[in-house]
């Protein structure tokens with residue numbers, strides 16, 4: 210993991226191809242584990258690797274559309290907001306993520322949730 214020079218708090222976490230389609234990659238950060246997801250359409254999202262239900266590892270879930278199913282009790286979490294799909298309630302922290310030239314950059318500062 211390398212910090213880029215021009216933007217503090219953004220780290221490069223590898224190439225988009227490093228993450229399997231409909232899968233996730235776990236990024237360890239000093240502020241906790243972050244799950245970086247890849248959708249079928251090659252969109253990338255990042256959430257805290259902690260289900261808002263009972264803390265299940267979202268990085269081990271399966272991506273469907275723009276949601277991930279938690280491996281523990283199958284809650285569905287919206288990748289773009291971190292919110293649980295109703296009727297479940299809760300929110301996983303969302304982290305800004307960008308893809309530039311096939312490389313994924315992740316901000317370690319969450320922009321929503323816990």
Ligand code: FES
Pocket residue numbers: 260261262263264265279280281282283284
């Ligand atoms: S911990 Fe994720 S659904 Fe229960």
